[in-house]
Amino acid sequence: MARRGSRRRFLKRGTSEMPAKKERGWFARWFRRLVLSGVIASVLGVIFLGLAVLFAARSLPSYGQLRATQNAQTIVVRARDGTQIAELGPSFGKWLDSSEIPEVMKEAMVAVEDRRFRSHFGIDPIGLARATYVWATGTKRFGATSTITQQLARNIFLNSNRTLDRKLREAVLAMALESKFSKEQILELYLNKVYFGGGAYGIDSASRKFFSHPATDLSTAEAAIIAGLVKAPSRYSPTADVQAAVSRANVVLRLMREQERISASEADVDVSAVKLKEDRAQNSVRYFTDWALPQLDLLLPETFEPIEVWTTIDIGMQQAGTAAIKANVPGNTQGALVSLDRDGAILAMVGGTDYVSTSYNRATDALRQPGSAFKLFVYLAALEAGYTPEDRVKDVPVTIDGWSPRNSGGSYAGEMDVRTAFAYSKNTVAAQLGNEVGFGTVASMARRFGITSPISTFPSMVLGSSEVRLIDMTRAFASVSEGGTSVEPYGIVKVTTSDGDVLYQHEDARRTQLVPEYVAAGITDLLQTAVNTGTGKAAQIGRPVAGKTGTTSSNKDGWFVGFSSGITTGVWMGRDDAKAVAGLQGGRAPAQAFAAFMRYAVKDRPITKFDTELQLPEWQLEPDEEYYYGDPDDYYYVDEQGNLIEPGRLQPEPGTLPFPVEGENIPGVQPRREGDPAEAADGAPQAASDDFLNRATGRGPGQTRPPPTTNSRRVPQPGQPDQMPAPGQQN
Known part of the structure; x- marks a missing residue:
């Protein structure tokens, strides 16, 4: 069991x-x-x-071939006369052999970029493992730091795309470099080719750019500054942000001390005491090159060969524009200027008072309120709707949708013509005209003339409450100067190789008629009057000038835009923080800067008079309906009872007929007297006198047909009867 x-x-x-x-x-x-x-x-x-x-x-190429290769494209920029105005792209300085490179420079670069450079085989397994661990255990994205050899491989053979394929190829090439060249050769290649910002490639070029001496004389502090640039050349550039460069250099010194590459005494240096080279090469023409050169990406096929860019800039005008802005801009205020030729070629562009202090281009990038300069589009719309410079308007207090505009001086002048209202920049008249033609119509007119920024359709828009760019406003005035045809600003004439082969040639843009020529003539009449007798008197230069001032509320912006002898120039002044500037008005400093520049700009051009002769279209040559009819007191009419009322009498006298009948004695009817209406050709009585009929039909004494007249039609408003007002009256 x-x-x-x-x-x-x-x-x-x-x-x-x-x-x-x-x-x-x-x-x-x-x-x-x-x-x-x-x-x-x-x-x-x-x-x-x-x-x-x-x-x-x-x-892989040989070591000699790698030394001879260049990493980037050289661009020579020339003015319209062929003079070189800038050279952009790589500057390599002198090639330094490994023995010529200061040891402190080598150690600084290794300390901050690749501490295990002398022990790895092109990629750093320890750094890669640490990055993988941080990525797997934390929330940071995977980001292993490239070794010096990997950076060299990328700079010479690859691009900077952050893709897995590029990283794998970069690793293979790095190990290939390590297998073919020594560590000293790799470090020599790297230090002579790495980019340090400002167009400087290699330590010798960087040393000369930032410290005015060759790299063989670099001190510890200077070497730390240069080594710190590799991570972010633009952010840590000592010419852009001295404090950022100093802080980064102190990080490099600390790493060198921790890795025992320098002693404590060597690390104890005052980086802020390093004397930097004063960069005088950065002048106002860089505002233009910063705007124009990025367009090469669209104009040219991809190319890395050296090129020459021929531009529209006139060196003399550029210098005159810079001087005009600096001489007239109020203290602690910025200024900008753009000048266009007839075809849109940019002759001068000043984006600020000092490019070294701030490279922000206020001529092309800043959005500011134009003030009364925007009235250009209000009056263009009114002229296109039928107004003429002689038409009568009223400068009186008005309220539109709860908004009550005020004139600059706070006074009102009463009745005046359109020309005077524009010349003295009457806000109330602009508001009435904008309301009559429609604020949407005004916005559409601004769009038509090249304003690209958003435009509101609130009533206050007629006074320039929508922000615009200076280059766009200058373009709009240039289109007026060209008889209402479109103008497209451009800055590049052609691009050639260093051997002279043409890669790109500018072709004139197709012109379109933005408004009829008589409208352009009418607005030119108004613009010329604004300079001759109105708010733009300071812009006079001894020859015909047409233009408009602009001043925003609290004097935050001052504008003057105008043209003469085929050159159109726009000037803006104000603070970048949009604070008020005491005494800043468009008719003062901006107009004075305009005049100072234009005297030089047009000195070699013939004096030309403006075409302000209004050749009105047929529909405007016809007399208004009410001009045919005249005033009710001047002609016979039939009252509600069927009685014919003669001029000046409200009703017939008792016992009389409304008109005499010859040859018959009817009781109660008085015979015809001298001065009564004459007989018609057939013997029938004539209802009205010859004098009245002549006036009612537009004939003068002895005329057989109505003469041409400039009386204009009006645009009926929604909710109002479709009725034409009498001449001199306003809806």
Whole structure:
């Protein structure tokens, strides 16, 4: 019995343990297979990587060829007369052999960029493992730092795209470089080719740019500044932000001290005491090159060969524009100027008072309120709707949708013509005209003339409450100068290779008629009057000038935009923080700067008079309906009872007929007297006198048909009867 029980226990125990053993065996087998697969995959990967590195190393250029290659494109910028105004792109300085490079420069670069440079084989396994661990255990994205060798491979052979494919190729090329060249050769290549900002490639170019001496004379502090630039050349550039450059250099010195590359005494230097080179090469023409050169990406196919860019800039005008802005801008205020030729060629562009202090281009990028300069579009819309400069308007207090505009002086002049209202920039008249033609119509007119920024359609928009760019406003006035045809600003005439082969040639843009010529003539009449007798008197230069001032509320912005002898120039002044500037008005400093520049700009051009002769269209030459009819007191009419009422009388006299009948004596009817209406040709009585009929039909004495008149039609407003007002009256 005992043996049988033992057997049962054995069988029972055996049946429970057998599945567990099978499960463990299955797991072990698959684990061994996995390890074996991993080992095989790793071996194959190593073999593949080795072959890739081998083939890459065999295809690498020689050391001499790598020294001779350039990393970036050189661009020579020329003015319209061919004079070189800028050279952009790489500046490599003198090539320094490894023995000529200061040791402190080498150690600074290794300390901040690749501390294990002298021990790894092109990629840093320790750094890669640490980056992987940080990525797997935290929330930071995966971001292993490239070694010096990887950076060199990227700078010479690859681009900066952050893709897995590029990183893999970068690693292969880095290991190929390590297999073919020594560490000293790699470091020499790197220090002579890495980019340090401002167009400087290599430490010698950077040293000369920032410290005015060759890299062989670099001090510890200077080496730390240069080494700190590699991470972000624009952010840490000492010419852009001295404090940022100093802070970054102190980080480099601390790393060098921690890695025992320099002693504590060597690390204890005052970086802020380093004397930086004063950069005089950055002048106002850089505002123009910063605007124009990015357009090459659209104008040219991808090319890395040196090129020459021929521009529209006139050197003399550029200098005159810079001087005019600096001489007239109020204290602590910025100024900008744009000048266009007839075809849209930019002759001068000043984006601020000092490019070195601030490279922000206020001529092309700043959005500011134009004030009354925006009335150009209000009056263009009114002229197109039928107004003429001679039409009568009223400068009186008005309220439109709860908004009550006020004139600059707070006074109102009453009735005046359109020309005078524009010349003296009457806000109430502009508001009435904008309301009459429609604020949407005014906005559309601004769009038509090249305003690209958003435009509101609130009533206050007629006074320039919507922000605009100076270059856009100048373009709009240039289109007026060209008789209402479109003008497209451009700055690049052609692009050639260094051998003279033409890669791009500017072609004139297709011109479109934005408004009829008579409208352009009418607005030119108004603009000329504004300079001759109105708010723009300070812009006079001894020859015909047409233009408009603009001043915003609290004197935050001052504008003057105008043209003469085919050159259109816009000037803006104000503070970048949009604070008020005491005494800043468009008719003062901006107009004075305009005049100072334009006297130089037009000195070699013939004096030309403006075409302000209004050749009105046929529909405006026809007399208004109410001019035909005249005043009710001047002609006969039939009253509600059917009685014919003669001029000046409200109703017929008792016992008389409304008109005499010759040859018949009817009781109660008086005979015709001298001065009564004459007979018609057929002997029938004439209802009105010849004099009245002549006036009513537009004839003068002896005329046989109505003479041309400039009386204009009006645009009926929604909710108002479609009725034409009498001449001299306003709806």
